[in-house]
Amino acid sequence: MPTACESISVIPEGGRLLPRCVMVVDDSRLQRRILSALLNRWGYCVEEAESAPQALEKCSINPPDIVISDWMMPQMNGLEFCRAFRRMQRDTYGYFILLTSKSQSLEVVQGLDAGADDFLTKPVNGDELRARLNAGERVLSMEKELVDKNALLTSTLQELQTLYDSLDSDLTEARKLQQSLVRERFRDFGGSQISLLLRPSGHVGGDLVGFFPINAHRIAAFAIDVAGHGVASALMTARLAGFLSSTSPDQNVALFESEYGIYDAHPPEEVAAQLNALMLTELETETYFTLLLADIDLVSGDVRLVQAGHPYPAVQRADGSVEFLGRGGHPVGLFPEARFEPVVTRLAPGDRLFISSDGVTECESPDGKMLDTDGLVDLLGRNRSLRGPDFMESLVWDLARFGGEQEFSDDVSAVLFEFNAPKCNVD
Template sequence: MSPSNRPVPPAARDPGRPPPARRRLVLVVDDSRAHRRLLSVLLTRAGYDVIEARDPDHALDVCRTRKPDLIVSDWMMNGMAGPDLCRAHRAIDRPGYGYFVLLTSRTDRADIALGLQSGADDVLTKPVSGTELLARLAAGERVIDMQDRLEATNQALQTTLADLRQAQEVMTGDLREARKLQQGLVRERQRRFGAMRASLLWRPAGLIGGDLVGFRQLDDDTVALHAVDVSGHGVTAALFTARLAAQLDGLDHPDRPTIPPPAEVVRSLNAMILDSLRTDAYATIVYAQMQLSTGAVRLIQAGHPHPMLQRASGAIERIGQGGMPVGLFEDAQFDEVTLTLAPGDRLFIASDGITEAISARGQQLGEEGLRAMLQINAPLTGEALLESIAWSVSEFSGGQRADDVSAILVEHLSGAQLISLAREEGGAG
């Protein structure tokens, strides 16, 4: 029977402990040949592989080349004491843990403390009982087993983390491409329709988001506006907004023979979500149709934050009654609100990413905060106003964006503004 499969005497090991996956290698260090042989025979019979070292220098060579699992070393030796050997052993770069046992005839507690401080795991007093030595080495093996399991677990974690990083890189690349596609849903950020001008703000909290804003000219005298905020975040919300954008494109497309009223458009969106999307998500919406010749606006507010109408005088009016989000109830009613934009007036439609922005102190911006921003920024117009509000919201929340930020600004330009724009456009030409 070969040494690798020779059975271990039952008394040599802990009966409640499973045998190791491999035979442990023990290094015995002692300048007494007789003592080395005595320990070697004891350990070999207990099922260990044993290497003998006649002096500390030989022992260190073995530690570097063979990486023994356990080291049993005498304290007093020529050239180097056992504690110094232990320190030198601990300095060797090696896989796994080497359990170090010092044997000494010293009984003073200070000496035992010195041995442990040198890095030894255990200190046994001579003469050593064979049974006690084997029990201490069995305890050392448990420590080594635990260390091996920890290292194996750590290696598995490192491998898993590397796989996750690779998967994350792939997902991030896909999300960047998805972001480009989603940005394509916002075809234009600003357009002037005669005396009317519509400007858009769209800042997702992540690479993609659940907000959608846009405008579209339905005929020579009608422009449709939509502001959508889908519940949740991430891919699901982004896919939801894409589906809503496609649905809107079909409901109020300019090629349709008649323009459906706002309430009909929102009811159709509600039915589509409930009938075909089969999801727990829902959306808040402001959908409006604006008559260019008169400035009249017909508007549906479906759970979205209240639009703000800022008059040329600077006064601000809260528009709408709130309404129900789309995608929750089949029999939901969507009430139409009408208003008229006079020259110098502007309509601001914001998502809750603006009104529900939270400061470092836990305070919410709210409608009053938005009112204050509109009043402070009254001299600004168009994209400059939207950028200023976006910056103010970011400052208020300490740069933390927990939700998508989107808005529509509709302005009925005054005569002076039209003249100024005509000069700018003429100079640019």
Template sequence: MILEQPENAKNVAKRVLVADDSALQRRILSKILEARGYNVTQATDGAEALEMCRSTQFDVIISDWMMPQLTGPEFCQKFRAMEDGTYTYFVLLTTKGDAADIAFGLEAGADDFLTKPVDGSELQARLGAGHRIVEMQRELFIRNAEIAGALSEIQRLYDILDRDLQQAKTLQMSLLPEPNVTFGRASISLGLRSSGHVGGDLVGYFKINENQVGLFGLDVSGHGVSSALMTARLAGYLSAGDPVQNVAIDNQAGRPVAVSPERVVRRLNEMMFSEIATEHYFTILYGVINTETGDFSFCQAGHPHPILQRSAGSVQLLGAGGLPVGLIQGASYELSHIQLYAGDRVFIGSDGITEALNKKGEMFAEHGLCELLQRSRALSGDRLLNQVVDEVTRFTGSNDLEDDLSAISLGFRAAQ
């Protein structure tokens, strides 16, 4: 800090280093500075001054230009290289006054120049200007240190959150059952890829009885933690591990039986208004496959249309559309039904597939998915799902998904 008047000592920089090989010049400058309240240290040349700066923090350095061992600009350049974040105002004394010399001094790191012989009033004015610059520099240093501390704390909190989200992702993935299974003549493969650590998509299945399996794909509105928590709660209502709590299974005379898919969706919609306090809603495709006959009944509630692909390769969009669950209390939902034959399959995907955008703003869309399925007729199970992910990421031009992506492939084979 630099003081302009001794009576304002609280604002004055106390430590000034004068470097000059002329003893007379050092005495003259020291007398002027001490009379104005500064604490002055003298150095006989640039090398001695540089060594002093290694152990003492000076507020101002006034250095002659021409000195043995290190010239003033050389001293200034080496001094600037060893600064640790604090700032010192550096003034060069010179008889040189042309533009090239001034530019050379500025490039070396000097802040100002004084022409010999030094005038006391001019020196005071220069130091006053330096005081303002150093104060601003030190204030900036303090603010930068505060910002650095805040950023460090933010990073620490982010690292904690990131670890928690990584664990949450592991827990969410644990909600998925075995991704590739066979029940009788039916084969089911699941795929899920979140756009973030955790997401709002979920796919799954559960065995109802010896001939029936329920399967579902759902997509909770929004992204992130709150959506993921919602999927976790919904997973409990469609769980293979707790048939008693499963809203898709009824018990008749001690035997588990399937609840009709449209009734399952109605139950979930009622629960959204009566039991689940949330602003979220979700889309779902829920179906029941008879693993021996190939009878597949399902209800579509706002979820993308499932696609039926016959053994010969032709594709057909299925379903009646329907409202998402949790939007309108008392909404009605429709039951749809198809018959699967040997070699047929049903593909159920989320809107993360059909609504994926390329660089031109074009959607992958249902026709893109249908074309993909026709090209990939020879692929099945997880190989097909991997192909879907690969083609969607190629289409978008990025491995970073804008939305969660989930899918189910339901295949039906010939009787053994």
């Protein structure tokens, strides 16, 4: 039988994996020989030590799977040895069996406190020793299985962390790209001005705001809220940005070129119907979105808009009063036969049109109360003296204060058109 721990293989028996090494520690040479003979017969690799210090030295070189140690030994007794053994750094668990002639409960408690796993009374009975070893093997097998699973879990978590870091970096770049869809946040038209706000609740979101010129005296402003959040919604907003592009009029579904080479725009309700057909027939997606599209005359102040499921737009008059427009309407991309009705109004000098996503009106306070339209009226009145980007910045601060946090649970987007005076020098 081999006695060097390095040369023995893991031996299966009854479906179990036997430990590779058992260390027998006893100052009695006869006791060591008896135990070693039994262990060798059962296929274990055996290492002997005549004292605890010698055992600790050997353990530091080749940690055993199981230790069988006498309690009463010179220099260092079994309890002290067990404590020192437990303090040793090792990758796997070592099962510790204490040999003792003590059977009183106090001694057993002392042994357990020292770190012992099991006890054998002297003289050692072979069947009892085998039973204790079987118990130890079960513990070691479970410990090995747990270690292997933890190693796999750690490796998987590291891989997931790497993937997350990569995805997080990609999403950060995606947020920058999404923000770049709003190329201009402010423009002055010489009598009127428009300001935009886009603040996704996460890395990327489903809101989009923008405007584009129709001709020398008309512009279109729009706000879109794609259902859901995340990458899928952000990809859809990018697609919709192309359909309402301010840089490529020939790709803008709202615009058409007249026979005189001058661009004009389809009525907002027809644009909504066209986008609805595109969503249901060509884009082949289950996603839908709400839309507010307004055709604004910079000279007369006339506004023609369509509200397709988007929150009601607000007109704040020069005297500070606020009125909401629209009839609600169906979202775009849900119903094939949806009808979209136009809404018209006229802005007088000093009036302004405010369009926002439901991230504004549905912003919740810590106690669960929504801002709603009453809160929006209060917000518009409180910031009545602020113009353009200053108003948008104050809006974000007020919403954060109302919600009790800086990060919003939903995307926040808005369009503010301020009609100060009719545009002059129209070509």
